[in-house]
Amino acid sequence: MKYIIPLKPSPWSATSTLGLAAAASLLFTPATVLQAQKIYSENFEELALGPNIDEGLAGAHVFTKTPPEGWVRDDSQMPGSDGATDGVTEWSGWGFANKKWWVTTAGDQRRSEWSYGSGTVMIADPDEWDDATHAQGLYNAYITTSGISLAGQVADSLVLTFDSAWRPEGFDDGLPNFPVDADGNKINNQTGIITVTFDDGTPVEILHWDSDSSGQYYKDNSVNEAVVIPLQNPAGAAKLKLKFAMEKAANDWWWSIDNIAIGVPPFVSGITADGVSFTARITEALGKTVNQAKPVTVLLDGAAVTPVTLTQDGDRVLVAYTQAPKVFTPNSQHTVSVTFTSNEGKTITETAAFTAPSYTTVAATPSSVTATITDTDWLTIDESKGVTLKIDGNASVTGSATRADAYVNVTYSLGTNIFASGSSHTVAVTFTTGAGELVTDAVDFTAPTFVTLPAWLGTALTSVSDAGLRWRTYQITTNVDGKVATAEKVLAGQMGPSVHDASAQGTDGFYEISAVNFEKDLSDAGRFNSSAADSLAVPDEAFPGIPGTEGSSEVFVGEARAFVALPQAGIYSMVVNSDDGFQVSAGTTNNPTAYILGAYDATRSAGDTAFYFKVEQAGVYYFRLLYFQGTGGASVEWFTLNPDGSAALVNGTQTGAVKAYRKRTVAEPVAPSSGGIESVALSNGKVVINFTGTLKAAGTIAGPYTAVENAVSPYSATPNETQKFFIAQ
Numbered sequence: 143m144k145y146i147i148p149l150k151p152s153p154w155s156a157t158s159t160l161g162l163a164a165a166a167s168l169l170f171t172p173a174t175v176l177q178a179q180k181i182y183s184e185n186f187e188e189l190a191l192g193p194n195i196d197e198g199l200a201g202a203h204v205f206t207k208t209p210p211e212g213w214v215r216d217d218s219q220m221p222g223s224d225g226a227t228d229g230v231t232e233w234s235g236w237g238f239a240n241k242k243w244w245v246t247t248a249g250d251q252r253r254s255e256w257s258y259g260s261g262t263v264m265i266a267d268p269d270e271w272d273d274a275t276h277a278q279g280l281y282n283a284y285i286t287t288s289g290i291s292l293a294g295q296v297a298d299s300l301v302l303t304f305d306s307a308w309r310p311e312g313f314d315d316g317l318p319n320f321p322v323d324a325d326g327n328k329i330n331n332q333t334g335i336i337t338v339t340f341d342d343g344t345p346v347e348i349l350h351w352d353s354d355s356s357g358q359y360y361k362d363n364s365v366n367e368a369v370v371i372p373l374q375n376p377a378g379a380a381k382l383k384l385k386f387a388m389e390k391a392a393n394d395w396w397w398s399i400d401n402i403a404i405g406v407p408p409f410v411s412g413i414t415a416d417g418v419s420f421t422a423r424i425t426e427a428l429g430k431t432v433n434q435a436k437p438v439t440v441l442l443d444g445a446a447v448t449p450v451t452l453t454q455d456g457d458r459v460l461v462a463y464t465q466a467p468k469v470f471t472p473n474s475q476h477t478v479s480v481t482f483t484s485n486e487g488k489t490i491t492e493t494a495a496f497t498a499p500s501y502t503t504v505a506a507t508p509s510s511v512t513a514t515i516t517d518t519d520w521l522t523i524d525e526s527k528g529v530t531l532k533i534d535g536n537a538s539v540t541g542s543a544t545r546a547d548a549y550v551n552v553t554y555s556l557g558t559n560i561f562a563s564g565s566s567h568t569v570a571v572t573f574t575t576g577a578g579e580l581v582t583d584a585v586d587f588t589a590p591t592f593v594t595l596p597a598w599l600g601t602a603l604t605s606v607s608d609a610g611l612r613w614r615t616y617q618i619t620t621n622v623d624g625k626v627a628t629a630e631k632v633l634a635g636q637m638g639p640s641v642h643d644a645s646a647q648g649t650d651g652f653y654e655i656s657a658v659n660f661e662k663d664l665s666d667a668g669r670f671n672s673s674a675a676d677s678l679a680v681p682d683e684a685f686p687g688i689p690g691t692e693g694s695s696e697v698f699v700g701e702a703r704a705f706v707a708l709p710q711a712g713i714y715s716m717v718v719n720s721d722d723g724f725q726v727s728a729g730t731t732n733n734p735t736a737y738i739l740g741a742y743d744a745t746r747s748a749g750d751t752a753f754y755f756k757v758e759q760a761g762v763y764y765f766r767l768l769y770f771q772g773t774g775g776a777s778v779e780w781f782t783l784n785p786d787g788s789a790a791l792v793n794g795t796q797t798g799a800v801k802a803y804r805k806r807t808v809a810e811p812v813a814p815s816s817g818g819i820e821s822v823a824l825s826n827g828k829v830v831i832n833f834t835g836t837l838k839a840a841g842t843i844a845g846p847y848t849a850v851e852n853a854v855s856p857y858s859a860t861p862n863e864t865q866k867f868f869i870a871q
């Protein structure tokens with residue numbers, strides 16, 4: 143261990159008892175005078191976080207199940223452990239997550255009140271776990287630390303400290319998801335237990351909290367607590383292990399833990415920071431305290447900082463420093479070293495680390511990036527000074543900054559130079575604070591994934607007739623699961639005959655429609671409805687053929703098909719608002735699901751699913767929307783978004799609407815790899831071409847080539863033009 147002697151004036155050099163000469167001697171004999179009291183600490187910041195799994199809030203570096211080195215996680219008593227029925231996978235057993243992401247994806251519910259936890263924290267969250275299907279059973283999760291060496295420690299000298307957020311619940315969840323007792327009573331009782339094992343001895347319970355408000359172990363809400371537990375370490379013990387259990391929970395709340403430390407008090411048990419200040423907490427216990435009459439010296443990243451303030455907070459001494467209004471560089475990591483004197487006269491130096499907050503979130507489309515910077519208690523953004531974005535280290539660009547309350551939004555459009563599907567990027571956002579300081583906040587982001595439709599899939603923009611779309615309805619009388627694959631089976635007649643009202647459908651089984659904007663009772667649904675403003679005021683229509691012949695508006699599948707004219711190459715933004723699910727695809731009439739563009743493969747209340755696709759070439763493309771209704775509400779809308787965010791129904795009358803048609807006037811396109819010219823010969827004054835695939839002809843070698851109507855191989859051409867060129871694809 144190395145100690146840095148401050149060269150700037152500090153309480154050390156200012157005191158007569160500890161001048162520079164004395165301090166220099168400490169450098170060479172630290173063990174005799176300066177003592178770090180902690181023998182173990184774990185704040186989980188070293189864990190590499192990966193992406194979300196089942197949770198809805200996307201993030202590239204937000205979660206991991208891999209514990210610190212040497213720790214052992216035991217999920218074997220979790221219902222459906224490690225399988226498809228393990229609930230929300232992130233929370234099937236103890237997990238490690240970015241606290242901010244956890245708070246947001248869980249909808250807060252008091253999780254944000256835990257100010258002691260920071261960065262990566264350890265979480266058992268039965269409440270979030272129960273948000274997805276799991277095998278019947280109670281939540282029983284365990285995790286054990288690595289062996290922690292106790293070499294040289296005096297008996298009964300050690301305490302365990304950690305920061306805790308606990309919210310209990312019990313005796314309120316039963317069948318079918320959770321077991322009950324023989325009398326049918328609900329038995330869930332969220333319980334937290336910590337045991338310590340010295341060497342290979344018997345585990346000793348050192349903490350027991352549960353949710354039984356009439357029992358001896360009841361622990362009420364305590365969402366921001368610094369816990370201190372004497373370990374009563376026996377003489378001669380060589381090592382210890384801690385085991386954290388979260389047991390007997392159902393759809394209850396959570397227990398989260400951070401900043402685990404073991405040591406001889408007093409020691410620095412945690413540190414909290416905001417954008418301009420930090421507070422280190424020195425835990426006092428076992429009668430060992432801080433002598434506040436002696437100087438307390440604080441180094442920030444190796445440099446002494448003054449003034450620091452000391453506050454007694456129960457069994458803790460808070461050591462605080464602020465550099466307001468100057469903010470720490472967002473996401474920067476800092477080390478704080480605190481030197482103080484104990485009531486036993488020991489001079490103790492302890493270190494702790496914190497990461498400064500970020501102020502920026504980033505959202506991307508394939509062709510734009512929007513950074514949102516947020517004012518906080520200690521920082522305001524002066525957007526009038528301009529905000530620049532530096533994407534992937536390229537030249538800085540200036541985005542136009544607009545403010546909405548505490549949020550400053552800056553959008554930069556990439557034009558045609560779009561992000562690759564699903565690609566990873568960094569943007570450095572530089573802004574000026576109200577105090578005139580230039581701050582750069584670098585944020586990683588991932589561009590949306592999207593499908594590219596190849597040029598061959600499109601036919602000429604003029605190759606269409608009969609404006610509108612075609613729609614088919616298929617209704618059955620038994621409930622099925624809300625899945626796209628099942629909906630396809632229903633539509634294919636594999637789940638029983640249809641009972642939809644077929645009286646108005648055409649002889650081909652399709653209804654002619656002008657747009658997809660349906661609600662089963664003609665009630666207002668989605669964006670386009672009778673109560674909406676301006677161009678969105680399009681009344682909902684009834685689903686064709688619904689209610690069916692049995693009077694029901696449940697368990698049916700709908701299918702819209704259309705040739706859609708996409709007037710320019712590039713990215714399109716499409717949305718389906720549905721209750722329940724859907725799938726949009728493009729292809730040919732023979733294979734309309736060749737390219738899956740977007741889907742919602744489950745049941746839901748009416749909600750948006752937005753997706754992007756790209757076309758390499760303007761043209762007419764064959765689109766299919768598959769929609770399915772299970773029970774309850776039923777509605778669907780199919781629309782595109784313009785660059786300004788305004789919505790236009792497919793084949794709608796709104797500005798920017800793409801047009802749809804029921805017929806294509808040329809042959810269906812064929813993939814180019816499927817054909818070629820095999821031979822060309824002259825026979826009886828004609829050119830005879832043997833080919834596979836589709837034969838196409840053009841007046842110049844550069845094209846454009848169009849399919850030769852009704853051409854089959856061998857094809858005989860009469861040479862009655864100056865020149866003609868053929869390809870087969």
Ligand SMILES: [Ca+2]
Pocket residue numbers: 185186187259260261262263400401
């Ligand atoms: Ca942490």
Ligand SMILES: [Ca+2]
Pocket residue numbers: 659660661666667668669670671681682778779
């Ligand atoms: Ca609607």
Ligand SMILES: [Ca+2]
Pocket residue numbers: 721722746771772773774775776
């Ligand atoms: Ca429904």
